[in-house]
Amino acid sequence: MASMQSLDIKNRSATSLPSPSVRSHTELAKLIDVSKCIGCKACQVACMEWNDLRGPVGENTGVYDNPQDLNEHTWTLMRFSEVEPDDFSFEWLIRKDGCMHCDDPGCLKACPAPGAIVQYANGIVDFISEKCIGCGYCIAGCPFDIPRLSRADNRAYKCTLCSDRVAVGLEPACVTTCPTGCITFGTKEDMKQQAVLRIADLNSRGYDNAGLYDPPGVGGTHVMYVLQHADRPGLYHGLPEDPRISPMVGFWQGITKPLAIGALALLAMASFLHFIKHGPNVAEEDDDAPSRDKTRDRKEESSHVE
């Protein structure tokens, strides 16, 4: 996506000073009620249509997932899982996969290009593609394995939560198109309340462990799921139980950077101080330098015995 001036920016990759942020925005969120999804993929198509994405025609490998994985042309993907959550029970769980728009985004933390990833004040995490350098650090930073690099232009892509639509007061394309009302969009508060109602309904239908997926490890997300089995998110095509930014990424992008730059600067400074304290180390010229007689050599030998 391009930068949207009508949306203020809360966080900007590789930037230490605050971004413009005078406008007040409420936090928004998308709620995906997995229990209502019928796997029609209308949202997947709407996403392609709105964002003008046309991937190459894939191959049928005998499952409904199509294509097999997220890619630069597929920012949202229906994941189909056939599971047996309890003895003698069978369920077909369908999860709309894509960027979760974390409140603490690992991609943004990892990105080295200033402003290539931004987080708007409403919570949407967006890639500003023209600033992307194609290093793939965002892929390493993401706890959900979402961003994908395009081989054609070496830039990373993922769901924008239709920031361009949201900026002008529309809801994301997938929300508009969903025929069952499984996907809803609004303020994060409203979406949480909506989830409470849905969970109560699911509880009454025998799903005792129904719940909201809004993982606190990443500060909560701006795409949330209502899950029938919230105690076992892994059932839903490996949705992580407790996603958080990997400690390796946190360490690398946290304390390491200022310490490393400080260490380099200190060492250079220490060298300079040593120089101005002790001066250059000059080997004095001997008067008899050109001669190679034995006397001189003997003198020489004795000189480095302590």
Next chain:
Amino acid sequence: MSNKDDIRRYKDGERLHHWIVAVTFILLAMSGLALFHPSLYWLTNLFGGGQWTRILHPFIGLVMFVSVMVLMVRFWRHNLVNRDDLRWIRYLPDALHKREGRLPPVGRYNAGQKIIYWSTVIGMFLLLFSGLIMWQPYFAPVFPIGLVRFAILVHAFSAILLMMVIILHIYAAIWVKGSLQAMVKGTVSRTWAKKHHPLWYREVTQEERK
């Protein structure tokens, strides 16, 4: 400064080789630091922008790796560590205070130089393997994300350590007058050799006498 009587310390090929390593290192340090810390991102301008910096860095890295490997083969024999080197380390404060007379006798290289040699060699292996694992778009996609994360961490750490080693190396070359000449003209003065590498000097003069 130089003199017909100076001793030849490096052949033309060896010096050319050293400067290939030096130039590729500077380019790698600048392009790497540009991506390492936001305050240094402006360094990408020297390489034609962020995309070009990202593209060029690993290829320059391969050139440096190959050069260091050849340099390693050329000089490994002179950099074997011996008992005197271990003693030399303990006399480091004397070395820093220009009290060479107290130091254990030094051959072609002192312990400090050997440390620089070996850290560069080890550092290059770490940087190569970690660099390959994180290299987009060619290799990184085939490795699990956890390994890529680890590789980035290893790469950043070994790069910073190598840069610290090289800062010391450059400072030593500036501080010890007459050293730079060894890498520019290939020769050193006899007084330099006697003062800083007496055992080597004795070897060389014995060769000459034969």
